Amino acid sequence: MKITTKINLITTAWIICVLLAVNAVVFFSFMKITVNMEDSELFQKADYLINEINKEDSQSVIKEKLTPYLTNQSFIRIVQPDAKIINQVTNDQQLASKIKPKFTSEKGTERRTIRLNHQEEQIAIVRVPIQAHGQVVGTLEFGEKLVGLETGKDLLLSILTFCTILGAVLSLLGGRWLSNLIMRPISNMINTMEDIEKSGIPKKIVIQHETKDELQKLAVTFNRMIGRLEENLEKQRQFISDASHELKTPLTVIKSYADLLLRRGLQNEEVAHDAIESIHLEATRIQKMTERFLDLADTESGNRLEAKSINVVALCELIFKQLKSAYKREISLHYQEPDISVVADEVKLKQAIIILIDNAIKYSKDKIDVYLKEKEQWTIISVKDYGIGIPECEIENVFERFYRVDKARSRETGGTGLGLSIAKNIMKQHQGEIIVRSTEGVGTEVELFLPKGRWKGNVFE
Ligand SMILES: Nc1ncnc2c1ncn2[C@@H]1O[C@H](COP(=O)(O)OP(=O)(O)OP(=O)(O)O)[C@@H](O)[C@H]1O
Ligand SMILES: [Mg+2]
Structure with a gap:
């Protein structure tokens, strides 16, 4: 897999994880805050009602007092200690019938999911004890369908899902652009190296922009290395040409004296002596020269x-x-x-x-x-x-x-x-x-x- 694709996928996966974590925090915080707000609103209503109801009020008066507090889909009822309803007002009979009355001497809330009209619905119920002469004589039960919460939850979920998808797409596109930008000098370098490998000729990388970052440093170091390589190759070429030129003269002398010896040397002792002496001299020269070559190579090798x-x-x-x-x-x-x-x-x-x-x-x-x-x-x-x-x-x-x-x-x-x-x-x-x-x-x-x-x-x- 290409490194650009790898960087791209990894960053996108990471961004999706971060978005999911953030979304989860946002979602659960929203739910908790909204539910708490709904609960405290119901409690407040219940407290108002308890203060308004008098023991002496007739059932019809109590009903009249309870009715204005009804919201869209809700019920309000007063439950006796034996869990029987003494008074109830509702604008959703089906809802009221699904929730069984419960007497309690302690203030509390309950959350229920019930099936209404073939749909799962969230219901919040608060129960507040009604006291008379220091004794709990009944419970005021307030039940309400959490319509706002459901719609808010759905809306929030759609927004968060949309944001996550948008984030992932943007990250993919941005990551692709960024990784291409970062990888361009490296791709340049790879191309140059491949060229060098194919042609065997050292070549420098073209630095297009002075970015002064690690990648430019890498390219500069590479170019410096190639520069030294070129210098050394040139030195080597020069040395071979100089050395062969230097060796040519004594070898020509040796060859011409050897020729002379072959042609006439053996008949003329003086000529033979001169020729052998010259051959010896030139051979010694070549010997000294080769020793010098080795010394030079040794001192240049950086041992x-x-x-x-x-x-x-x-x-x-x-x-x-x-x-x-x-x-x-x-x-x-x-x-x-x-x-x-x-x-x-x-x-x-x-x-x-x-x-x-x-x-x-x-x-x-x-x-x-x-x-x-x-x-x-x-x-x-x-x-x-x-x-x-x-x-x-x-x-x-x-x-x-x-x-x-x-x-x-x-x-x-x-x-x-x-x-x-x-x-x-x-x-x-x-x-x-x-x-x-x-x-x-x-x-x-x-x-x-x-x-x-x-x-x-x-x-x-
Ligand atoms: N002390 C010196 N006095 C005069 N000329 C010198 C002296 N030392 C070096 N040179 C000159 O510098 C040249 C280079 O010297 P170098 O020692 O490198 O080579 P070389 O003496 O010719 O050969 P090699 O030392 O390899 O046998 C010599 O050929 C000579 O012309
Ligand atoms: Mg010398």
Whole structure:
């Protein structure tokens, strides 16, 4: 069943229940109030009559006194203690004969339903004792057909039934209109999602009115999600195209040397040696490139970090020891405190530091300085070289994937143009920052900013 139909039926059922409850209260209150009013009116008449009748009055005088009090269909009679009628006036003989006389020494009312002219009729009877010298000598009985009550009851019932039906119909129509109004954005969303499912192309929902309600919030969140999806798809597409382009050059080189080897290499030892060396070089390049691809994918996937407290001084000393023996370059570490700790993923932080030192080694010939500083809420690792530097207009591009300032030179140094992108991703994962300052021909300084101690359990938040 459609949700609109469900909402509609539920609200209508609820409104009918509420109307029935209200109608019941109105109906029973009306009945009670009207009956009480009729009773007190009869009592009042009876009291007047008792005061008017004298013991000495003859039967005919009493009759004369009783007659004016008769209403449309009623009877008035005086009943003796032995339940015999001494005096009676009535304008409905049939009614009077149906109600048996009753003597009572206590004031009271009685309600009876009797069959008159093949119809059920409501009769009200009040009985008031007649006293003489402190003794009850008879009962004044006043009986009346409740004509007004019956008509009022019927009329009220018809009005209430009509109102209930009208309420239910209005609720059905209104509920339909309201649920359609509420469901329209959701139906829009469903249609868009179905389109996306069919075509496989992310698509945003058109927000027609600024309603600022939960549904608009839902649509905005959905659109934001689609926006990110589009962005990621675009990134993925771009990456595949860039990566295949990057892989194409070394593969072409490998293929052409392999061809050369096939054609002439085995006859000429020198050519064979050159070809194998070039193939080895390009294969190493591809190997490094694929490692970088994996690192990039890993740092972009948003995997949680294995954060723990690390002493950066000790970490840098360890890295330098490994790099110094491989590159034979002078790297100096500067710090004020021997224990500067940060909360970070050790493997990833080490990877980011190596990327910066690797660049400093590749793009400079002089010594390299590494500074460890603490400033406000940040721990800063700064790598400074005195090499070729980066032109000012290129600085903002160096974090782009595959971007290299000097392509030809990068081929010589074996750069893939992914190092700084990976370092930036790592800093992003740590909620830190990376800043490059450089002057062409003078040198470059790259700073890693790590926030101090923001972690929960052993996971960086
Ligand atoms: N210390 C530096 N001095 C001069 N230029 C630099 C320095 N660091 C980076 N660059 C420039 O920025 C570009 C991007 O650097 P990045 O580390 O991302 O790539 P790469 O070093 O070329 O390759 P990879 O690090 O993946 O092997 C480099 O190609 C280089 O032109
Ligand atoms: Mg690099």
